[in-house]
Amino acid sequence: MARSLLTAPRWRSPLRGPRFTAVLGTVLLAGVTVLFVTGLVSYASYNPDLARVNDKTPGKGILGFYLFSWPTDPPWLYRLTQGVHVTLGLTLVPVLLAKLWSVLPRLFTVPPVRSLSHALERLSLLLLVGGALFQFATGILNVQLDYVFPGSFYPLHFYGAWVFFGAFLAHVVLKMPVALRNLRAMRRREPEEPGDLVVPDPGAPTLTRRGAFGLVGGASLLLFATSAGRSFDGPLRQTAVLTPHGGPEPGTGPNGFQINKTAAYAGIRPAETTAEAWRLAVTGRSGTVRLSRAELLDLPQHSAALPIACVEGWSTSDQWWRGVRLRDLAALVGEEEPTDVLVESLQRRGAFRKAALRANQVADPRSLLALAVNGEDLSPDHGHPARIIVPAAPGVLNTKWVARLTFGRL
Numbered sequence: 069m070a071r072s073l074l075t076a077p078r079w080r081s082p083l084r085g086p087r088f089t090a091v092l093g094t095v096l097l098a099g100v101t102v103l104f105v106t107g108l109v110s111y112a113s114y115n116p117d118l119a120r121v122n123d124k125t126p127g128k129g130i131l132g133f134y135l136f137s138w139p140t141d142p143p144w145l146y147r148l149t150q151g152v153h154v155t156l157g158l159t160l161v162p163v164l165l166a167k168l169w170s171v172l173p174r175l176f177t178v179p180p181v182r183s184l185s186h187a188l189e190r191l192s193l194l195l196l197v198g199g200a201l202f203q204f205a206t207g208i209l210n211v212q213l214d215y216v217f218p219g220s221f222y223p224l225h226f227y228g229a230w231v232f233f234g235a236f237l238a239h240v241v242l243k244m245p246v247a248l249r250n251l252r253a254m255r256r257r258e259p260e261e262p263g264d265l266v267v268p269d270p271g272a273p274t275l276t277r278r279g280a281f282g283l284v285g286g287a288s289l290l291l292f293a294t295s296a297g298r299s300f301d302g303p304l305r306q307t308a309v310l311t312p313h314g315g316p317e318p319g320t321g322p323n324g325f326q327i328n329k330t331a332a333y334a335g336i337r338p339a340e341t342t343a344e345a346w347r348l349a350v351t352g353r354s355g356t357v358r359l360s361r362a363e364l365l366d367l368p369q370h371s372a373a374l375p376i377a378c379v380e381g382w383s384t385s386d387q388w389w390r391g392v393r394l395r396d397l398a399a400l401v402g403e404e405e406p407t408d409v410l411v412e413s414l415q416r417r418g419a420f421r422k423a424a425l426r427a428n429q430v431a432d433p434r435s436l437l438a439l440a441v442n443g444e445d446l447s448p449d450h451g452h453p454a455r456i457i458v459p460a461a462p463g464v465l466n467t468k469w470v471a472r473l474t475f476g477r478l
């Protein structure tokens with residue numbers, strides 16, 4: 069049997085043992101599976117395969133096999149999937165750390181490699197642990213720091229997810245029998261058998277196992293309670309102390325809901341959004357028309373109650389948007405059949421100045437070029453003179469300060 073450095077003085081916690089590891093592993097099995105599914109779903113919602121506008125990396129090959137047209141119903145779909153993805157990811161951090169801690173001595177087994185199969189197993193663990201740390205780190209950085217990955221967060225987190233989940237599945241298949249055996253023995257209250265995770269000469273306990281689970285669970289609960297609030301408006305949002313709110317405090321009134329990036333941050337000059345200066349260019353098979361804001365207001369106006377939901381996990385409750393239907397604008401330039409659209413902002417630099425929307429999104433009667441929200445003109449920070457709002461779409465596709473719409477197959 070392989071000797072492990074368990075006997076070394078630093079691995080003497082009596083908390084370690086296959087049962088402690090099995091319980092944490094089972095929680096992660098459920099949690100990571102939900103993270104993987106909501107993550108893949110989130111990626112699909114970007115229309116990543118559309119004209120390489122939303123995701124500039126080359127096609128995802130067979131890993132993109134599942135990509136589908138993101139629906140527009142229910143309108144809170146992305147709010148739910150991404151809220152779960154981010155909030156659950158943060159909540160699982162203590163569980164992941166405790167799980168890694170529980171098997172830490174295995175990292176130092178000697179000899180490090182015993183056979184080819186042992187070498188392969190250790191390699192898979194490298195992908196597993198490395199993948200887990202990479203996914204959690206990139207995810208948290210993206211949520212917290214917003215734009216540390218200029219344009220490249222998608223491929224990192226996407227490929228990382230497949231590597232991590234592949235190793236994770238292999239690990240689950242290998243370890244499931246041991247974990248189940250331990251969980252059953254635990255329920256029958258049998259004493260723990262010796263194994264490579266059980267310390268032969270444990271130190272004095274400073275914490276019971278129950279206490280350790282309480283600590284991990286408590287830490288998870290604390291993270292949950294301090295991050296879940298950003299999926300809600302009103303006083304609940306104030307509880308999300310751990311998650312920066314992006315832009316400035318939204319304030320009150322019709323435009324008083326979360327702002328990710330202000331007009332000043334995006335470099336929008338007030339002079340280019342005045343009634344005299346701003347024109348919307350709409351292009352389709354019959355050519356291009358240029359519309360002032362007054363001309364847009366003369367077109368039929370429609371309302372839709374829709375949320376904004378960001379990849380970072382925050383979202384707003386429904387806001388009452390009012391403006392011109394995208395499909396009416398398409399018809400204006402000769403596009404009678406549902407077709408895709410490329411949306412371009414006044415913004416000259418930075419991410420998110422362009423977004424591609426699919427025909428099913430353009431066709432939805434609730435998809436608007438919004439001119440007003442909650443009964444008032446859009447504020448500069450919410451995209452005045454005009455912004456896109458599409459049901460169920462990720463926030464990043466709701467382009468602000470729109471300057472140009474190009475309808476046609478993308």
Ligand SMILES: Nc1nc2c(c(=O)[nH]1)N[C@H]1C(S)=C(S)[C@@H](COP(=O)(O)O)O[C@H]1N2
Nearest residue numbers: 326327328329378413420463464466467468
């Ligand atoms: N032109 C432009 N539009 C944009 C963005 C941007 O940076 N520039 N940010 C997007 C992102 S990431 C989100 S989540 C929403 C945020 O909308 P809000 O600031 O109006 O709440 O706007 C989107 N529209």
Ligand SMILES: [Mo]
Nearest residue numbers: 378379463464
């Ligand atoms: Mo966003």
